[in-house]
Amino acid sequence: MNAIEIKNLTKNFGEKQALSGLNMTVPEGSIYGFIGENGSGKSTTEKIICGLIHPSGGEVKLYGRPHTDGDVRAKIGVLIESPGCFPGCSVWNNLLIQAANLGIKNPQEEVRKVLKTVRMEGAASNKYKNCSLGMKQRIGIAMALLGNPTLLVLDEPINGLDADGMRIMREVLIDLAQNHGCTIVVSSHLLGELEKIATHYGIVRGGKMIREMTAEELEASCPTFVALQAKDMPLTKRVLAEKYARVEEDESGYLRVYEAKNVQEVVTYLYGKGIIVSEIKRAKIGLEEYYIDLMKGKGDR
Amino acid sequence: MQTTFEKNGFKKRLTSMLKVDFRRMFTTPLYYIMVGISLVIPVLILVMTSMMDGMVSVDPQTGAETVMEGFDNVWQIFGSLSSASAGGASMAGGMSLTAMCNINMLYFGVAVFVCLFVADDFRSGYAKNLFAVRAKKTEYILSKTVVGFVGAASMLIAFFVGAMIGGGVAGLPFAMEGFTVGNFVACLLSKILLSSIFVALPLLAAVIAKQKGWLSILLSLGFGMMFFAVIPMVTPLDATALHVVLCLVGGAGLCVGIGAISTLVLKKTSLV
Numbered sequence: 348m349n350a351i352e353i354k355n356l357t358k359n360f361g362e363k364q365a366l367s368g369l370n371m372t373v374p375e376g377s378i379y380g381f382i383g384e385n386g387s388g389k390s391t392t393e394k395i396i397c398g399l400i401h402p403s404g405g406e407v408k409l410y411g412r413p414h415t416d417g418d419v420r421a422k423i424g425v426l427i428e429s430p431g432c433f434p435g436c437s438v439w440n441n442l443l444i445q446a447a448n449l450g451i452k453n454p455q456e457e458v459r460k461v462l463k464t465v466r467m468e469g470a471a472s473n474k475y476k477n478c479s480l481g482m483k484q485r486i487g488i489a490m491a492l493l494g495n496p497t498l499l500v501l502d503e504p505i506n507g508l509d510a511d512g513m514r515i516m517r518e519v520l521i522d523l524a525q526n527h528g529c530t531i532v533v534s535s536h537l538l539g540e541l542e543k544i545a546t547h548y549g550i551v552r553g554g555k556m557i558r559e560m561t562a563e564e565l566e567a568s569c570p571t572f573v574a575l576q577a578k579d580m581p582l583t584k585r586v587l588a589e590k591y592a593r594v595e596e597d598e599s600g601y602l603r604v605y606e607a608k609n610v611q612e613v614v615t616y617l618y619g620k621g622i623i624v625s626e627i628k629r630a631k632i633g634l635e636e637y638y639i640d641l642m643k644g645k646g647d648r
Numbered sequence: 649m650q651t652t653f654e655k656n657g658f659k660k661r662l663t664s665m666l667k668v669d670f671r672r673m674f675t676t677p678l679y680y681i682m683v684g685i686s687l688v689i690p691v692l693i694l695v696m697t698s699m700m701d702g703m704v705s706v707d708p709q710t711g712a713e714t715v716m717e718g719f720d721n722v723w724q725i726f727g728s729l730s731s732a733s734a735g736g737a738s739m740a741g742g743m744s745l746t747a748m749c750n751i752n753m754l755y756f757g758v759a760v761f762v763c764l765f766v767a768d769d770f771r772s773g774y775a776k777n778l779f780a781v782r783a784k785k786t787e788y789i790l791s792k793t794v795v796g797f798v799g800a801a802s803m804l805i806a807f808f809v810g811a812m813i814g815g816g817v818a819g820l821p822f823a824m825e826g827f828t829v830g831n832f833v834a835c836l837l838s839k840i841l842l843s844s845i846f847v848a849l850p851l852l853a854a855v856i857a858k859q860k861g862w863l864s865i866l867l868s869l870g871f872g873m874m875f876f877a878v879i880p881m882v883t884p885l886d887a888t889a890l891h892v893v894l895c896l897v898g899g900a901g902l903c904v905g906i907g908a909i910s911t912l913v914l915k916k917t918s919l920v
Binding site: 423427434436 | 668670
C-alpha cells in the first residue's frame, strides 16, 4: 500500500498557482526525498498533506483514505517550518503537552522514549528557547515521533545543522524507517545528505512532479565516468574526442570521459598519443548533479 | 503489512485538548498576571478614589471648580441598580469616574487574555502541530472557549476579592441598599456567564488574526464595544434569577454562534 497518493493536486494563492496538477506516490516504509527549487511547491504540498492548507483541487490519500480522515491524521508526525514549541517551556514539558494532545496513555514514558530516539535525554530540562538549532530540530523530530506515527513529514529537518547534527539526524531517520517501519517524506536542499538516506525521490518543479524514481533508478540514471587532468587540457580533450563520443569539461576543471571502461584504458590511450595524465580517477554522477542537469533540461544522461 | 488506525472519538480528543489547555493556562505567567491585575485594580481604584474624595480641582483658565467624587459604597464598583439605570441618572452616572471604573472594564482584560493566549498557539507553531495530527477545528474552538471562560471567571472572582480588600482598606461602607446578598450573587453570576461572549468574540478575532496578537486585540476591542453597552443593563446590582437565565441563554447562544463563525474561519483559512 502507498502511504501517500496524490493525484492532480492544485493550489492557487490568489492569482498565483503554486501547484498545477501535482502527482505523487510515496510507498509505505520508504524515505522519500522531496526535492525542488525554492517556490517549486514542496512546502505547499507538505502543508496540504498535513491538512494545514486546503487544496484548490485534486485528491490526497493517506493509506488509501482521504487525508482529512481524523484517524489517519493521528498517525502522522510533522515537522514543518518549526517544531511548534513554547519557548518558555522546558523540552520535557513541550513534549508532554503534545503527548497529552495526542491522548497518549503513558505520556512520561513515551516522552522519555522519543527523547532517547533523538538522543536528547540529557537536555529534557532545558528551556526550549535555550536550545541550539540542531537541538531544536531534533526536538521537532521527537515531537513528530510522539504517538508512534507511521508517516513522518519533515520539511528541511537538516537545514542549519552542523556536520555532527546532520549525522545524528541521518542516523535517526534511517533507524526510524528501518527499525520502526516509518514512512518518511523529507524535503531538503542538501541533496548530498538526502542521497545518503532516501530510498525514493520526487523532483518537483513549477508546482508539478517532473520525476519520481527509486534510489536504484537514480543509480542507474547516473553514469560513471573517468575524470582526469593533464597539462594541455584542450589538446587532451581533442584527442579523447577522437576515441570517445562524450568528453566534457566540468566546473572543477576535470575532463570527463563517459564511455571509458576503466582508468587504465584512458591512461594507456593518452600515453600512446604522447599525453601525460597528471591526475585521474573514476567517479559517478550524484543526485545533486542529476538534479541540476534535470533542472537545466538535460534530462537523463 | 496493513497499517491499522485506532478510532479517536470526540470525547477523547476534546478531553485531551482541554487537559492541555488548562495545563497551559495554569502554567502560563499571562494567566497569573491577568488575575493579579484583576485583584489589584479594585484595590487601587477604591483606595485612590477614597483618598481623592472631596478634593477640589480648579481649572486655571476658567477658574471652574470640580469636586472629585469617590465611591459611596463598595458595591458601586460592581455596577448600579437597575432602577437607576432605567432612569436619566444612568447617563450622568455613565460619565462619572465611579461608573467608568468598575468591574465591567475587566471584560477588555478578558479579551486581551484570550487574544494573547490564542495568538501564542499560532506564533509558537503549536496550533500547526495540533491541526496537523489530530484536532478538529470545532474542538479547538470549544476547548479555547471553555478555558477562556474559566480564565474570565477567575479574573472576575479576583476582582470581587480585590474589591472586598480595597473596600476594607479604604473604609468604605459594605451596607447594601436597594438589593440583597442574593441579588448581588445573581449579579456576579450574570457577569461571569456574560463573560462567555467576551471570550467568544476575542477568540473569533484571534483566529482571524492568527499569530498577530496585536491585531486580534484591536479587533476584539472593536467587536466588544458592540456588546459593552449591554453589560450594565443585563447585570445590575439588584439582578434576579431572570438576569442569570438571560445571561446564561444569551451568553451560550452567542457563544455557539460566534464559535461556529470562528470554526468556519479556521476551516476556510490557512493555518500557517
